[in-house]
Amino acid sequence: MARYFTEEHEWIDVEGDTATVGITDYAQEQLGDIVFVELPEVGATVDKGKDAAVVESVKAASDVYAPISGEVVETNASLDDDPSLVNSSPEDDGWFFKLTIADKGQLDGLMDQAAYKSFCDGL
Amino acid sequence: MRGRALSDENEKLENLPLDDWHRGKGARMVGFAGYHMPIQYNKDQGGGIVAEHDWTRAQASLFDVSHMGQLMLTGENAAAELEKLLPGAIASLKPGRVRYSLLLNEEGGVLDDLMVTNATPWIEPVLDDEGAEIEAGHWGEPAYYIVVNGATKHDDIAFLREHLADDVTLNHMEDHALIALQGPKASNALGRVMRGVPDGLVFMQSTLYDFGEWPLRITRAGYTGEDGFEISVPAEFVQPLADRLCAEIEVRPAGLGARDSLRLEAGLPLYGHDLTAEIDPVSADLTFALSKKRREEGGYHGHAQIAAALKDGPASFRVGLVLEGRLPAREGAEVFAGDERIGTVTSGGFSPTLGHPIAMAYVDKAHADVGIELAVMVRNKRLPAKVTAMPFVPHNYYRGN
Numbered sequence: 001m002a003r004y005f006t007e008e009h010e011w012i013d014v015e016g017d018t019a020t021v022g023i024t025d026y027a028q029e030q031l032g033d034i035v036f037v038e039l040p041e042v043g044a045t046v047d048k049g050k051d052a053a054v055v056e057s058v059k060a061a062s063d064v065y066a067p068i069s070g071e072v073v074e075t076n077a078s079l080d081d082d083p084s085l086v087n088s089s090p091e092d093d094g095w096f097f098k099l100t101i102a103d104k105g106q107l108d109g110l111m112d113q114a115a116y117k118s119f120c121d122g123l
Numbered sequence: 124m125r126g127r128a129l130s131d132e133n134e135k136l137e138n139l140p141l142d143d144w145h146r147g148k149g150a151r152m153v154g155f156a157g158y159h160m161p162i163q164y165n166k167d168q169g170g171g172i173v174a175e176h177d178w179t180r181a182q183a184s185l186f187d188v189s190h191m192g193q194l195m196l197t198g199e200n201a202a203a204e205l206e207k208l209l210p211g212a213i214a215s216l217k218p219g220r221v222r223y224s225l226l227l228n229e230e231g232g233v234l235d236d237l238m239v240t241n242a243t244p245w246i247e248p249v250l251d252d253e254g255a256e257i258e259a260g261h262w263g264e265p266a267y268y269i270v271v272n273g274a275t276k277h278d279d280i281a282f283l284r285e286h287l288a289d290d291v292t293l294n295h296m297e298d299h300a301l302i303a304l305q306g307p308k309a310s311n312a313l314g315r316v317m318r319g320v321p322d323g324l325v326f327m328q329s330t331l332y333d334f335g336e337w338p339l340r341i342t343r344a345g346y347t348g349e350d351g352f353e354i355s356v357p358a359e360f361v362q363p364l365a366d367r368l369c370a371e372i373e374v375r376p377a378g379l380g381a382r383d384s385l386r387l388e389a390g391l392p393l394y395g396h397d398l399t400a401e402i403d404p405v406s407a408d409l410t411f412a413l414s415k416k417r418r419e420e421g422g423y424h425g426h427a428q429i430a431a432a433l434k435d436g437p438a439s440f441r442v443g444l445v446l447e448g449r450l451p452a453r454e455g456a457e458v459f460a461g462d463e464r465i466g467t468v469t470s471g472g473f474s475p476t477l478g479h480p481i482a483m484a485y486v487d488k489a490h491a492d493v494g495i496e497l498a499v500m501v502r503n504k505r506l507p508a509k510v511t512a513m514p515f516v517p518h519n520y521y522r523g524n
Contacts, residue, residue, distance in 0.1 A: 009124045027124050032163060032380065033173040035473040035480075036449045038502070054502065055124070056451055058172045058473050059162070059380050062126045083449065 004067065004107055005116035011091055012067040014107065022095040023055065023064060023086065026120050031057040034086045039075040039097055046072060046099060048106050053096050055086065068106040070099035139189045140300045140358040144365055148376055156190045156273030161378040172380035176475045179347055179385055180516075183306035184377035185368055188346075192276025193299050193355055194269040194283070195242065198291040201265045205239070208286055210404060210423050212414035216241045218262065221327040221342055225404055225412055226271070226279060231425020231432075232400040233407065234282060235275045236392065240329045240342060242268040268329070268340065270301070270353070272394045300361035305351035305385075307519060308373035313352055316367055317341075326350070326520040337364065343521065346382065348389025348514055350521045387481060388474050390443060390513025396454055397441060397469045397483050405432035406485065408441040408513075439466065440491035443513040444499065446480040446506050449473070452499040456482075458508070459498045460490045468499060474515060481515050482508070 002014050009027035013020040028034065036056040046052040046066035053064040075097045078085055086094040101107075111119060136154045145152065149165025164170030169178070178184055196205065202214040211224035218241045226234040243265045249258040271279045276295075283293055304313060310321040317334055320341060324330060329342035337360040345351035356364050368374050383393070392398045398407055403425065405413075410433065417423065418433065446452060451473045458466035471482030482499070490497060495510045 023124050029166075031124075033171060033475075036451065038450065056449075056473070058176075058384060058475065060126055061451075061453060062124050064124050 003113060004110035005113070005119075006065070006067045006110060007119065008065050010064060010067050012107075012110065014101065017101055018073065018098055019068065019070070019101055020095050020098050021052070021064075021067060023090055024116070024120075025090045028087050028090040028094075031055060031059070031062060031086075033058045034083045037079040037083045037086060037096065039079065040072045042072050042075060044072045046070060056083075064096065066099070067110060068099075069102040071102075072097050072099050074098040139187060140361050141187045141189065141302075141365060144362050145187065145376075150376070150378060153379070155379060158190045158273070160190060161187065161376070162380045163378040164376050169375055170378075172378070172384065173475045175375070175377035175381035176384050178375055179306045179349060179377055179381060180476055181307065182375070183304055183309040183312050183351070183371075183373045184347075184381065185365060185374055186303040186305060186377055186382055187300075187365075188273075188303050188353070188382075189300040189358075189361070190273030191301055192269075192271040192273065192279060193296040193301060194271065194280065195294040195296060196267045196269065196283075196287070196291055197264055197294070198288075199265060200288055201267050201291050204287045204291045205267060206417070206423060208283070208424055209239070210413045210417060210426075210429065211239070212417055213239060213241075213267070218243045218245070219329055221329050221344055223412055225409065226282065227404075227424040227429075228282075228400055229424050231403045231428035233394075233398045233402055233404060233409075234400055235271050235279050236394055236398055236409075236412075237269055237271045237279075238342075238344060240268040240340075242266040242329070242340070268355075274395055296355070298358055299355050300358045301353060301355050302361065302365060302368075303345050303347075303351060303353045304368060304374065305345045305347040305377075306349050306373070309349070309351040310521065312368065312371040312373045313341075315371060321352075324352075325523040334364070339364075346389075346391055347385040348391070348516060348518045348520075349385075350519055383470075384472055384475055387470060387472055387483070388476055388514065388516040389518060390483075390515060392441065392483065393470055402441075402485075403429055403432050403437065405429060406437035406439055406441065436488055439485045439487050441469070442484055442486055442491050443511040443515060444468070444471075444482040444484050444497065444508040445477075445511045445515070446471075446482065446499060446508045448506060449480065450501055450504070450506060451480040452482050452501050452506060452508070457500045458484050458486055459500065459505070460487075460495075465490050465497070476516050480506075481511075483513075486510070 038054040052066040150161035466486030
């Protein structure tokens with residue numbers, strides 16, 4: 001399984017033809033206490049770089065972008081009851097949605113773990 | 124991921140006297156009112172907006188509010204002159220007493236909300252060598268200490284200079300910092316550091332106090348709904364004072380994020396959002412700031428418009444809304460009664476104390492009564508909302524026994 005990162009602080013795990021998307025630890029730290037996550041509908045199509053979800057912290061609302069294009073096949077129901085999972089386990093239990101991979105070529109421009117770390121260090 | 128809140132990154136920001144102190148405590152700094160200010164402190168040290176919010180409701184928090192404008196107006200006519208611009212009774216405000224008031228434009232619109240303290244000094248009697256009184260103790264030149272909002276202070280000062288008579292002197296106390304100690308344990312903590320000081324003050328009273336060589340003005344008031352104190356201090360002493368207070372077991376620093384969620388729960392309006400120059404005090408549900416006697420007598424900016432709003436009721440009204448679910452409605456969200464758009468949210472967020480979203484909104488008079496069911500639109504979703512009395516969380520002021 002390969003994990004990629006965007007400059008907008010989403011992560012994406014690729015497993016065969018599907019991928020899981022969430023936001024990074026750096027992102028949740030920046031957002032602060034998360035009180036609500038608005039997830040896309042199952043069956044919806046999301047486009048690379050376009051709005052896919054909204055995270056509401058105590059402070060403000062933030063858009064989460066789709067790292068690649070695809071169809072949403074599952075969303076994380078646990079976030080409805082406990083949105084703070086995004087704070088406590090951003091890169092594991094706090095995942096947002098799973099989608100089919102429309103075009104594997106879209107993964108090429110994304111960062112790996114090491115590249116993302118140095119990207120964050122430079123912020 | 125990208126935040127929807129806009130921040131003007133090109134704005135030139137100044138540093139407050141406690142800038143290094145905040146950064147040393149791991150604060151995340153943001154631009155606010157022209158300054159770098161702490162929005163929250165380091166999580167590893169108990170920070171974070173909700174943690175700081177909860178700590179303030181249970182213990183005591185130290186807020187840096189040095190961005191606010193501290194003004195001193197002096198002169199024999201200071202009270203009479205102020206009464207031309209503020210709808211509150213200033214002339215009858217006794218020395219050491221504090222009043223919440225509003226700076227009004229000629230149309231009765233709110234230019235700012237502020238706190239006025241009668242800071243007239245008591246002049247001690249002069250005694251001869253035998254202890255006999257040569258000159259009796261008496262009140263000195265009338266003086267009014269005014270705290271205004273940071274974002275509006277320069278406009279306020281220009282407006283005051285334009286409208287106050289020349290024999291009133293206005294001093295902008297730019298060499299002073301202002302910190303707020305807020306929470307149910309604030310009195311315990313302050314009393315341990317400055318013995319007896321809390322006992323001499325109830326809510327909306329103010330005193331001068333020399334803490335060693337540091338001349339302080341301590342006022343029992345705040346912006347969180349909790350008991351607490353605002354301490355004005357020469358900027359050169361604010362860092363050791365902040366350290367001294369934070370050394371108490373009850374006291375931790377808190378940032379702007381918690382300040383905003385606390386004041387929202389307390390039902391206190393935020394200037395520039397819930398109050399603007401286009402809004403009159405009656406619409407803003409601030410009629411308590413219109414001193415009863417002066418409502419009839421008038422003699423202040425916009426009195427005719429305000430009297431009409433009092434008589435006929437305003438077209439729209441500031442109300443509290445409690446929302447179902449967890450999705451907060453933010454500033455700008457539209458409010459509906461059925462299919463009819465009847466208002467706009469002016470500030471809103473998630474209430475850490477109550478565990479659900481709350482908001483302030485201006486809604487048409489016909490839909491402003493407590494208990495009315497409305498809906499707020501957020502991203503094309505219709506969120507059920509109910510008009511609710513404010514404060515959302517009861518105030519906890521100390522008014523004496």
